[in-house]
Amino acid sequence: MNEMTQAARFVGQRVPRKEDRRLLTGNGAYTDDITVPGMLHAAFVRSYIARGTIKSINTDAAKALPGVHAVYVADDLRTLDIKFLQLYSSPTAPAPAMWPLADGRIAHVGEPVVIVLADSRALAEDGAALVEVDYESEEPVVTLEQARALTKAIHPDLGVKPADTMIVPSDDAMAETFAKAAHVVTGTIRHQRQAHSPMETRGVVAQPKGTGELTVWVSCQSPHMAARYLSEAFNLPAHSIRVIAKDVGGAFGLKVQLWREEVAAVAAALIANRPVKWIEDRLENLTSANQAREQEVTVKLALDADAKLLAADLEYHSNIGAFPHGIGANALGMMMFPGPYRLPRLSVNANAYFSNTCGEAAFRGPWMVESLARETMLDVAARQIGIDPLEIRRRNLITREEQPFTTCMGTVLNWVTPRETLELAVEKIDVAAFRAEQAKARTEGRYLGLGFATYVEPTTMNMGGVLSSEWAQVQVEPTGKVTAVISTHSQGHGTETTMAQVIADELGVPFNDVSVFEDDSSRGSFGAGAGGSRQAVAGGGAAIHAIAILKAKIKAIAAHLLNASADAVEIESGMIRVKGVEEMTTSLASLAATAYFETPRLPPGMEAGLTAQYRYSPPPFVFSNATHACVCEVDRDTGVVKILRWVASEDCGVMINPSVVEGQIAGGVTQGVGGVLMEQIRYDADGNPTAATFKDYLVPGIFDMPEIEYCHMITPADNPGGFKGIGEGGAIIGPPTIINAVADALSPFGVRTLDLPLSPPRLLALMDGAEAK
Amino acid sequence: MSDHKIRLTVDGGPVSKTVEARQTLGEFLRDGCGRTGVHLGCEHGVCGACTVIVDGKAVRSCLMLAVQADGTEVTTAQGLAAPDGTLSPVQQAMMDEHALQCGFCTPGVVMTMTALTAGGARPTEAEIKAAMSGHLCRCTGYQGIMRAARKLAGVNA
Numbered sequence: 029m030n031e032m033t034q035a036a037r038f039v040g041q042r043v044p045r046k047e048d049r050r051l052l053t054g055n056g057a058y059t060d061d062i063t064v065p066g067m068l069h070a071a072f073v074r075s076y077i078a079r080g081t082i083k084s085i086n087t088d089a090a091k092a093l094p095g096v097h098a099v100y101v102a103d104d105l106r107t108l109d110i111k112f113l114q115l116y117s118s119p120t121a122p123a124p125a126m127w128p129l130a131d132g133r134i135a136h137v138g139e140p141v142v143i144v145l146a147d148s149r150a151l152a153e154d155g156a157a158l159v160e161v162d163y164e165s166e167e168p169v170v171t172l173e174q175a176r177a178l179t180k181a182i183h184p185d186l187g188v189k190p191a192d193t194m195i196v197p198s199d200d201a202m203a204e205t206f207a208k209a210a211h212v213v214t215g216t217i218r219h220q221r222q223a224h225s226p227m228e229t230r231g232v233v234a235q236p237k238g239t240g241e242l243t244v245w246v247s248c249q250s251p252h253m254a255a256r257y258l259s260e261a262f263n264l265p266a267h268s269i270r271v272i273a274k275d276v277g278g279a280f281g282l283k284v285q286l287w288r289e290e291v292a293a294v295a296a297a298l299i300a301n302r303p304v305k306w307i308e309d310r311l312e313n314l315t316s317a318n319q320a321r322e323q324e325v326t327v328k329l330a331l332d333a334d335a336k337l338l339a340a341d342l343e344y345h346s347n348i349g350a351f352p353h354g355i356g357a358n359a360l361g362m363m364m365f366p367g368p369y370r371l372p373r374l375s376v377n378a379n380a381y382f383s384n385t386c387g388e389a390a391f392r393g394p395w396m397v398e399s400l401a402r403e404t405m406l407d408v409a410a411r412q413i414g415i416d417p418l419e420i421r422r423r424n425l426i427t428r429e430e431q432p433f434t435t436c437m438g439t440v441l442n443w444v445t446p447r448e449t450l451e452l453a454v455e456k457i458d459v460a461a462f463r464a465e466q467a468k469a470r471t472e473g474r475y476l477g478l479g480f481a482t483y484v485e486p487t488t489m490n491m492g493g494v495l496s497s498e499w500a501q502v503q504v505e506p507t508g509k510v511t512a513v514i515s516t517h518s519q520g521h522g523t524e525t526t527m528a529q530v531i532a533d534e535l536g537v538p539f540n541d542v543s544v545f546e547d548d549s550s551r552g553s554f555g556a557g558a559g560g561s562r563q564a565v566a567g568g569g570a571a572i573h574a575i576a577i578l579k580a581k582i583k584a585i586a587a588h589l590l591n592a593s594a595d596a597v598e599i600e601s602g603m604i605r606v607k608g609v610e611e612m613t614t615s616l617a618s619l620a621a622t623a624y625f626e627t628p629r630l631p632p633g634m635e636a637g638l639t640a641q642y643r644y645s646p647p648p649f650v651f652s653n654a655t656h657a658c659v660c661e662v663d664r665d666t667g668v669v670k671i672l673r674w675v676a677s678e679d680c681g682v683m684i685n686p687s688v689v690e691g692q693i694a695g696g697v698t699q700g701v702g703g704v705l706m707e708q709i710r711y712d713a714d715g716n717p718t719a720a721t722f723k724d725y726l727v728p729g730i731f732d733m734p735e736i737e738y739c740h741m742i743t744p745a746d747n748p749g750g751f752k753g754i755g756e757g758g759a760i761i762g763p764p765t766i767i768n769a770v771a772d773a774l775s776p777f778g779v780r781t782l783d784l785p786l787s788p789p790r791l792l793a794l795m796d797g798a799e800a801k
Numbered sequence: 802m803s804d805h806k807i808r809l810t811v812d813g814g815p816v817s818k819t820v821e822a823r824q825t826l827g828e829f830l831r832d833g834c835g836r837t838g839v840h841l842g843c844e845h846g847v848c849g850a851c852t853v854i855v856d857g858k859a860v861r862s863c864l865m866l867a868v869q870a871d872g873t874e875v876t877t878a879q880g881l882a883a884p885d886g887t888l889s890p891v892q893q894a895m896m897d898e899h900a901l902q903c904g905f906c907t908p909g910v911v912m913t914m915t916a917l918t919a920g921g922a923r924p925t926e927a928e929i930k931a932a933m934s935g936h937l938c939r940c941t942g943y944q945g946i947m948r949a950a951r952k953l954a955g956v957n958a
């Protein structure tokens with residue numbers, strides 16, 4: 029099963045992380061840790077109405093407060109020409125007009141209306157409390173149901189219509205397939221709204237420097253993307269903006285792009301010509317930062333008498349709030365619905381709607397609805413047909429022999445092992461033993477359940493645009509130590525470590541001699557950073573290519589200096605050897621010293637120094653895959669779900685660092701479990717958010733997760749290194765896995781568990797309702 | 802608003818400063834003492850990221866005022882490693898077990914574990930996990946934290 033061909037020294041090892049020492053000793057450098065001389069602190073006055081107009085704003089008292097330096101409303105920012113860019117919008121979706129501060133109209137509670145700059149955060153908040161805003165309130169559009177009704181425009185400039193629509197049409201042949209199918213299975217899955225809730229909230233420090241130059245520290249997913257965003261938003265030359273983000277306390281899609289508050293703080297800094305810091309507090313983060321996943325999808329499956337899939341029809345609706353980061357009807361989620369299954373036909377009618385709520389943002393596996401809908405409905409289908417949920421998967425999953433396999437949506441799957449990971453998970457669980465235990469438990473009035481779910485994940489998407497490439501520069505310093513600057517980024521992914529593992533192996537140097545930097549837009553070239561599980565494939569690929577160039581140069585220099593053939597030169601553990609001539613061994617450090625400081629000794633015409641760079645354009649998709657399994661118990665008296673076992677059986681190709689891989693899976697699964705069992709952003713009828721603290725917005729704690737059991741398969745893809753992305757998979761497959769486990773536990777009640785979250789009250793109501801019948 | 806003079810020990814060194822009555826201990830340690838390893842994740846007492854040790858007890862520094870720390874001895878994550886850089890047993894266990902990703906929750910987690918294991922105390926794994934239920938980590942699913950807890954409890958040591 030282990031197809032790893034190349035013997036590696038650091039790749040594949042559970043190397044301790046380079047990041048950990050500074051983070052464990054409290055010496056990280058997060059945005060709020062930055063202080064610059066003369067810095068002012070910003071606080072926002074935010075709208076408490078969800079929809080309406082601003083009649084007047086009185087800032088006099090705030091301006092008069094000692095310690096307050098400036099109070100800006102929308103008009104005060106007009107000296108700047110600020111454009112908002114939705115980086116990942118669907119090409120068919122028009123964007124609403126946007127301005128950093130509310131410009132007359134209000135579209136959701138929490139919209140920033142006024143920015144106050146003061147000597148301290150406390151004084152800025154004091155000032156904000158003195159601002160009086162008079163609103164004319166209108167009845168808001170809050171729920172998905174209200175948004176779908178399309179009764180009034182959320183953005184007057186866009187009119188009354190869906191924000192975006194994506195259709196894959198059905199036809200007569202498909203209608204006939206459904207009419208003649210042995211089994212037709214229908215169901216609707218509803219996912220409530222979730223908040224990313226990174227432990228570090230959003231934040232920015234903007235320091236204007238001379239004419240039009242700006243240094244910005246910002247909690248983001250890519251310093252390069254942030255710099256590019258700001259340069260376009262403010263129409264400033266690209267390299268006049270330097271963005272620094274050393275440590276970022278989690279992002280999960282929320283920090284892919286800067287939004288109104290960060291842009292407003294930068295604008296305020298430019299206008300005041302003073303450094304400005306804004307650090308979001310948790311209340312703001314849960315009520316004003318963009319959110320995710322409020323969507324429902326109605327699935328209709330046609331299956332033949334053998335439970336083989338014939339066709340699927342999807343109707344998708346999503347509430348994307350007022351100002352989403354990207355406007356779209358989740359086209360990728362729809363396209364990915366076939367997943368790792370033989371599904372001959374698919375039709376889709378997908379719609380996204382604006383509403384008077386917080387805007388949507390990508391959240392770890394933003395297309396996860398495909399796995400959610402498919403995997404939960406396969407279980408519904410299995411129960412309806414009367415076969416085991418494992419059996420329906422076995423009959424429909426593609427195998428290695430069928431690859432490359434083109435799905436009905438035109439996606440090509442290759443080097444994936446969905447069937448194999450399923451069987452590994454089945455073996456690990458010991459299904460027969462579980463079923464016996466489950467039957468016994470039921471006689472005691474206890475409800476145990478087992479759920480499986482399988483997916484393929486398109487990682488490292490290169491769909492053109494900013495996702496087209498990543499860049500790496502690898503340099504042997506005059507000391508022989510190696511520094512690499514890579515255009516990817518980490519918000520906990522550990523790429524300082526994993527990229528150093530790759531570089532150490534590829535170049536032939538000790539791991540401890542390699543330092544990786546990704547934290548500064550001025551120290552390297554553009555890249556999309558973190559997002560779409562791309563660092564290993566795209567960053568690693570760029571590094572591997574750069575090292576190939578660098579190695580060729582090192583070998584040429586060594587061959588010239590040692591009067592040997594370049595083919596006979598080997599680099600290992602920082603030493604340079606000539607095959608068979610041990611006494612010629614020299615260190616990389618001494619060769620580097622020559623390359624920098626004794627340039628006449630280099631081969632004629634060769635560039636001095638030891639630096640190589642490469643911009644790598646990855647394949648359109650590199651697919652990773654997994655099957656997860658969960659055993660849970662639903663308490664009949666409380667409705668509480670306890671997860672007893674979790675098995676993650678995955679294949680992300682060559683694992684650079686298994687501990688990092690497992691960490692990514694565990695974090696994603698836990699967020700997915702949170703989304704199914706407890707996390708819920710709620711609004712009241714007036715559009716007021718009612719989950720505004722961590723006491724109301726529940727995220728999983730240590731007792732909500734068991735220790736995860738892993739099965740790893742290693743099937744390299746054909747990209748450099750054979751890596752595949754793993755950052756999002758857990759969040760994609762976690763939800764249907766736990767839902768299927770709960771559904772199995774509650775199967776004696778004959779209920780469906782497709783309305784999320786599966787909170788204790790909801791599960792109690794389901795069980796009570798079924799028993800009452 | 803009133804100002805107050807306070808004297809305390811932070812990570813073994815004396816500190817004497819004037820603080821506003823409304824300033825929390827967490828803000829004071831960050832802004833007044835350069836202890837930016839004290840992280841403010843919620844400022845309402847739920848996430849645990851701001852945990853420090855005050856007179857031997859793990860305390861949420863967002864729920865305590867700086868003036869209340871007058872005369873106390875405060876330890877933060879920046880005061881645990883030996884002068885030669887050797888990590889404390891808790892820090893080392895966390896590193897060995899890959900118990901952190903973004904590191905934002907980490908200093909708080911470290912301080913709670915440090916308070917529990919201070920002076921050679923051997924709490925049970927269950928006791929450490931119970932204490933960890935007061936910490937939110939959005940990255941790790943607590944997997945490495947559970948392993949570190951076991952290690953510190955001596956079960957798998």
Ligand code: FES
Pocket residue numbers: 840841842843844845846847848849850851852861862863864
């Ligand atoms: S910041 Fe103190 S508990 Fe969250």
Ligand code: FES
Pocket residue numbers: 227277278520900901902903904905906907937938939940941
């Ligand atoms: S490591 Fe990121 S919040 Fe715990």
